[in-house]
Amino acid sequence: MSNFKILHKDGKARVGLLETPHGVIETPNFNPVGTQATVKAMSPKDLNEIGVQMVLANTYHLMLRPGVKVIKSFGGLHKFMGWDRPIMTDSGGFQVFSLGGGMEEGSSKVVSSKNGKVKESPRPKLNKITEEGVTFQSHLDGSTHILTPEKSMELQLHLGADLTVAFDDHEYRDDAKHLLESIERTEGWAKRSLAAFKKLDSKQLMYGVVHGGTNKKLRIRSAKFTDQNFEAIALGGIYGTKKQMYQMIDYTLPQVSENKIRHLLGIGEIEDLIEGIKRGVDMFDCVAPTRRARFGSLYVSNNQTLSIGQSKYKADKKPIDPQCSCYTCQNFSRAYLRHLYLSGEILYHELATYHNIYFVTNLVKKIRKAIISNNLPNLKL
Ligand SMILES: [Zn+2]
Incomplete structure (x- = not known):
């Protein structure tokens, strides 16, 4: 119901x-x-x-x-x-x-894109679809x-x-x-x-x-x-x-x-x-907010993203998004996050994912408020 x-x-x-x-x-x-x-x-x-x-x-x-x-x-x-x-x-x-x-070992030959050589590679087996269901x-x-x-x-x-x-x-x-x-x-x-x-x-x-x-x-x-x-x-x-x-x-x-x-x-x-x-x-x-975070892509205002791995953030003291009030943005700089990201630190994943999920959750809340006040067309991102 x-x-x-x-x-x-x-x-x-x-x-x-x-x-x-x-x-x-x-x-x-x-x-x-x-x-x-x-x-x-x-x-x-x-x-x-x-x-x-x-x-x-x-x-x-x-x-x-x-x-x-x-x-x-x-x-x-x-x-x-x-x-x-x-x-x-x-x-x-x-x-x-x-x-x-599934994977079927050695069942097909593919050309490696790296060096142009032919090598054996796993190939997915096909699913079987009947009216009953999928095997x-x-x-x-x-x-x-x-x-x-x-x-x-x-x-x-x-x-x-x-x-x-x-x-x-x-x-x-x-x-x-x-x-x-x-x-x-x-x-x-x-x-x-x-x-x-x-x-x-x-x-x-x-x-x-x-x-x-x-x-x-x-x-x-x-x-x-x-x-x-x-x-x-x-x-x-x-x-x-x-x-x-x-x-x-x-x-x-x-x-x-x-x-x-x-x-x-x-x-x-x-x-x-x-x-x-x-x-x-x-x-x-x-999966966008979590996947993006894992690959260094972080949401910022005005419908933009930044790539935290870029060298321009090496000593950047600003938070990911100065307008964001999440825990990550209140406490950490872009420079620190970039350092964690490039070092492959586990904390990077926590802080970056926290920000991205917060950003999207908060954006949808803002949209909800804008609908309630009949102001959706004028919403600033
Ligand atoms: Zn944030």
């Missing part, structure tokens, strides 16, 4: 509240990704301090390691990872297609697994997330014929996901996923189907260019009920958050 309430609108942008078993989420909201039941380099204490409202964990990774049985024996993910606020899990669908190929090899040890809508729902129930995602198909190319086949498979799997949830007597809120790539007609069809069957709407699949993604949101959202929560899966760069929220998206998740 969805307990989502819209409190205010400014154009298409919405401010709302989503009630979950682990607390209320203020929307719009950005969720950092905790693939392995941890947001990399952040403790739950850090996330609480920053004001993160929900994290997303990956069913695919957790089913392979440590195994959902282990997590279930702790009473679910919240207790296992020491996080008592809302958690969302995905269906595993995206990862079985993108990662679950895949673990990317960790090559062991064979099958993920079906029923299995995904059972795993997500045992993980105990507050928000879950219906099992969906990601095996498509962006042409109308294959997209149609893929949507038909996703619709069949969606119905089986719902039936499995009913049978398991799960009370979790489940997102159905709108697919259709960049094809307007198919996106509309998929949006109508998802709205008819689900209480929560996620947009997923192939988005194309940024312009095509924004158009897709514009085609899709008018097809779904106003009072249902809408989540743009896997998106979270600053300008995409703003464009998505303006178009009526309520929720986002993305």
Whole structure:
């Protein structure tokens, strides 16, 4: 059951509240990704301090390691990872297609780009897709697994997330014929996901996923189907260019009920958050803030980033972003962070990730305030 309430609108942008078993989420909201039941380099204490409202964990990774049985024996993910606020899990669908190929040693020859020599290289095995589900090899040890809508729902129930995602198909190319086949498979799997949830007597809120790539007609069809069957709407699949993604949101959202929560899966760069929220998206998740931090890319005001490894920051006494009030910016200089980064120090990852997650969380809070005061178009980044 969805307990989502819209409190205010400014154009298409919405401010709302989503009630979950682990607390209320203020929307719009950005969720950092905790693939392995941890947001990399952040403790739950850090996330609480920053004001993160929900994290997303990956069913695919957790089913392979440590195994959902282990997590279930702790009473679910919240207790296992020491996080008592809302958690969302995905269906595993995206990862079985993108990662679950296993590795077959010495099975193909590739030309090394470094020296032009031909050498043996591991090649991913193909997944087998049937109407039943997806058979895949673990990317960790090559062991064979099958993920079906029923299995995904059972795993997500045992993980105990507050928000879950219906099992969906990601095996498509962006042409109308294959997209149609893929949507038909996703619709069949969606119905089986719902039936499995009913049978398991799960009370979790489940997102159905709108697919259709960049094809307007198919996106509309998929949006109508998802709205008819689900209480929560996620947009997923192939988005194309940024312009095509924004158009897709514009085609899709008018097809779904106003009072249902809408989540743009896997998106979270600053300008995409703003464009998505303006178009009526309520929720986002993305690895961008954590991944960027690991590679030295730190957010600063005016929709910019800086590369902390650059020599111009060698003796720079300023904080990462003079306008940021996070712990890192209140206490450390760019020069110190650059030194930690170049030295490969663990503390760099903590401080940099803290700043990036704080920056995005705080930005979304600012956007929320701007919507409440009908001032979104004038928001300064
Ligand atoms: Zn900061």
